[in-house]
Amino acid sequence: MSRTQDGMITALSSSEDAGSEAARFGAAKAIALPPRYHDLGCIASGGFGEVRRVYDRDLGRTVAMKLLRPEVASSIRAAARFLAEMRLAAGLQHPGIVAVLDGGTLADGRAWFTMPEVRGRTLSEIIHDVHGDAASGTFVETPYGFSFRRLVDAFARVCQAVGYAHQRGVVHRDLKPDNVMVGELGEVMVMDWGLGRRLGEHAPAPVEEAAGAAPDEDRPTLTRHGDVLGTPAFMSPEQARGEQALLGPPSDVYALGAILYHALSGHPPYAGAAAFVVLQVRAGPPPDVRAAAGNKPVPDDLADICRRAMAREIAHRHPDAEALGREVLAWLDGARRRDQALVIATRARAIAPAIAALRARKADLLAEARHRLSTARPFDPVEIKAPAWDLEEQAAALGREAALKEIAWLEGMSGALTLDPDLEEAHAALADHYAESLIAAERASSGEDAVRFEALLRAHDRGRHVALLRGEGALSLVTDPPGASVSLFRYEPAQRRLVPRFVGELGPTPLLDAVVPRGSYLCVVRAEGRCETRIPVWVERGGRWDGVPPGESEPLPIPLPAEGELGPDEVYVPAGWCWIGGDPQASDSLPGRRLWVDGFILGRYPVTNREYLIFLNDLIAAGREEEALVFCPRDPPSLSGATDARAGRPIYTRGEGGRFVLGGEEFGRRWQPDWPVALIDWHGARAYAAWLSARTGKPWRLPGELEREKAARGADARVFPWGNQADPTFARAAESDTLPMRVGVTAYPLDESPYGVRGLAGNIRDHCLEVWRHAGPDVSGGRLVLSPAAAGDPDFRSNRGGAWTSPLERSRAAARFGNLPGDRRESIGVRVARSLRG
Incomplete structure (x- = not known):
């Protein structure tokens, strides 16, 4: 399309040459132009003016010439208006305003001026094309390369052009999308300054329509002449009321806001016949632009800019178009930065699958390595273990590669935020990352890391992790029988230990999703006719502690032992979830995992010399002296060089x-009766449990090594039974005295677990039920499976706990040890366990 400075449009293709254009419009009415110009024919005609394409012989170019129509040439008012327009336009020298090139008077007295002819599309046409299908939920890019962003950029340049005019004291008074042309080279031109005037100057009277002209009073987007000047759908309220004295730069700002409304919503602010639209403008604001846009994604900031520009009160608008343009340019600058930042964030996001794949492969290799090592005995030659070691080295290399890629991912997301500090995609990705890191740090009881990750999560979260940051979780507790009272204690640090502090009564069971702050708790459950039961629970941020076993959907009712069912030194460890392993500083720690362990009873103390003597002497009384001699504590066979079970000094x-x-x-x-028995091998420990089972009618056995770890750590993955900090005054270790030796089983009361089991971190280690395997005991579907070692199996046996012979750091609850079943050590004794019922 072709558009002239006065806004007249003609449907000419830019490929048409001057000859074809003249032929199309006809040049029958010859006009006596100045000798410099050759008439190529009329290209547009309005109510009182016409525009002709002319050839400038002096400069060898085609330009547009505007002049009055002959029918109104004699009108003094028309001539005055024409001259006012010519002079006003000539005074505006801006790239966004069509320049006046030349001017003069024809032989018949009509004034004329020339200007460049702009070829391109109107802003109205571009808006229509960018919005595409009205039902579409997105803006589209046009075949000629216009996007929504470029449309807003064109609008910003309109604001700049009008802002320049405002600085020169000129208001347009008829701004609308049809009066903006976007040229073939991307230039944006504000057209048709026919209603413009200088502030403070008396405007020429409006020009009456030429004889025979038929103004279209029913179209709200066409310019009206008379007391109400402008285009109804885009004019300000004061303009619609005919208050000419109030028209100034804010009135143009309102019209620009209406153009922005059109660009955002796809249609003008008001619709209907012109007279009706004028009444609407006077009556009140149009619908909110977001609602008017339907399902189009209108940016909130642009909608707010539009709302302010179209404020009903003049004082509430931007003072001039330059101020409006600055806000739009600021949005565009931010949008461009957002696009650049989004590219960086997208590149970073593309790294995430590789990180996940590397870590998954690392986990697979480690699992395979553990499997291979589990089939190897500790004393097997290097050739047997080397393939598993190679797998571990490959896994470590994958871990390092994943760590480097994670650094690149973090740098990418941080770099994106450097460009656009408000980029939601980067904030969301970082918030998810730090949420996972926070949970992992709290599970590992890493206080410094937890504080850091929580601060980083708060910095990046935009509401997605509000529940997590609130630091609350849900606790469900079901008992058998129901109706038990639950007293809640929270574990809090005090003098390097975790000490339970009373919080309050939770009421009778069943408890379903009671909301409590995240943390480690002890529930003390009491019911008439039942033993008091201690149930440690760990409530994570946004998590649920519900006691639902693997593969089931409802919490398991925790049996409450009847009074008398437990002996005075028997401790009940209820069924439930716990964290095992995951302590890199513990010897041979298993990988950290959440595991379900069924309920069991554990001896509060290790078996003492006094109790073990009863066992041996009962064997003698029963005529089983040979067994008693085999199971009697003896010096280790290594001291005598013998291998027989009866070797070594009793x-x-x-x-x-x-x-x-x-x-x-x-x-x-001298050995004391209340010392834990030592220097007995695995067979002797197993024989003691079998004898005690026969003697009491209860199914005593050796504890599983993960049962013992759960008994020591409770539910919160603590490092030691009393908490996470080591001190040799808490448990009997090598550093506890200048003269290391065993002590009585009650000598260190602070070496007590959340369930009340004593001596799990010091004094003596305990023989355990299973064969020692690198991969640990059998687990099926997240549930511990007890697998007692066969008596004749020669493989290493597990033992757990701290000992008086070792530094306290080797007493960490996740530490694992193994010895041959015939080994006797001063550091290993026996503790018994049994299932709760049957």
Whole structure:
């Protein structure tokens, strides 16, 4: 299309030459032009003016010439208006305003001026094309390369052009999309300054329509002449009321806001016949532009700019078009930065699958390595273990590669935020990352990391993790029988230990989704006729502690033992979830995982010399002396060089009637009855449990090594039974005294677990039920499966706990140890366990 400075449009293709154009319009009416110009024919005609394409012989170019129509040439008012327009336009020298090139008077007295002819599309046409299908939920890019962003950029340049005019004291008074042309080279031109005037100057009277002209009073987007000047759908309220004295730059700002409304919504602010639209403008504002846009994604900031520009009160608008343009340019600048930042964030996001794949492959390799090592015995030659070691090295290399890629991912997301600090995509990705890191840090009891990750999460979260940051979780607790009272204690640090502090009563069971702050708790459950039961729970941020076993959907009712069902030194460890492994500083720690362990009973203390003597002497009384001699504590066979089970000096001596009595010394001190028994092998420990089971009618056995770890750590993955900090005054270890030796089982009351089990971190280790395997005991579907070692199996046996012979750091609850079943150690004794019922 072709558009002239006065806004007249003609449907000419830019490919048409001057000859074809003249032929199309006809040049029958010859006009006596100045000698410099050759008439190529009329290209547009309005109510009182016409525009002709002319050839400038002096400069060798085609331009547009505007002049009055002959029918109104004699009108003094028309001539005055024409001259006013020519002079006003000539005074505006801006790239966004069509320049006046030349001017003069024809022989018949009509004034004329020339200007460049702009070829391109009107802003109205571009708006229509960018909006595409009205039902579409997106803006489209036109075949000629216009996008929504470019449309807003064109609008900003309109504001700049009008802002320049405002600085020169000129108002347009008829701004609308049809009066903006976008040229073939992308130039944006504000057209038709026919209603413009200088502020403070008396405007020429409006020109009456030429004889025979028929103004279209029913079209709200056409310019009206008379007391109400302008185009109804885009004029300001003061303009619609005919208050000419109030028209100024804010009136143009309103019209620009209406153009922006059209660009955002796809249609003008008001619709209907012109007279009706004028009444609407006077009556009140149009619908909110977001609602008018339907399902188009209108940016909130642009909608706010539009709303302010179209404010009903003049004082509430931008003072001039330049101020409006600055806001739009600021949005565009931010949008461009957002696009650049989004590209960077997208590139970073593309790294994430590779990181996940590397870590998954690492986990697979480690699982394969653990499987291979589980089939190898500790004393097997290097050739057998080397393939598993190679897998571990490959896994470590993958871990390093994943770490480097994660650094690149973090740098990419941070770089995106450097460009656009408000980029939601980068904030969301970082918030998710730090949320996972925060949970992992809290599970690992890493206080510094947890504080750092929480601060980073708060910095990046935009509401997605509000529940997580609130730091609350849900607790469900069901008991058998129901109706038990629950007292809640929260574990809090005090003098390097985690000490339970009373919080309050939770009411009777069942408890369903009781909201509590995240943290480690102890629930003390009481019911009439039942033993008091301690249930440690760990409530994570946004998580639920519900006691639902693997593969089930409802919480398991926790049995409450009847009074008398437990002995005074028997401790109940209820069924439930716990965290095992995951301690890189613990010897041979298993990988961290959440595991379900069924309920069991554990001896509060390790078996003492006094109790073990009863066992041996009962065997003698039953005529089983040979067994008693085999199971008697002895010096390790390595000290005598013998391998027979009866080799080594017996620690107990024989008294009256052949009964065993205490004997032996450690560092000059005689063995004491309340010391934990030591120097017995796995077979002796197993024999003691079998004897106790027969004696009491209860199914005593050795504890599984993960049962023992759960008994030590409770539910919160603590490092030691008392908490996460080591001190040799809490448990009997090598550093606990200048003279290391065993002590009585009640000597260190602070070496107590959340369930009330004593001595799990010091004094003596305990023989465990299973064969020692690198991969750990059997687990099926997240549930521990007890797999007792066969008596004749020669493989290593597990033992757990701290000992008086070792530094306290080797007493970490996740630490694992193994010995041959015939080994006797001063550091290993026995503790018994049994299932709750049957």
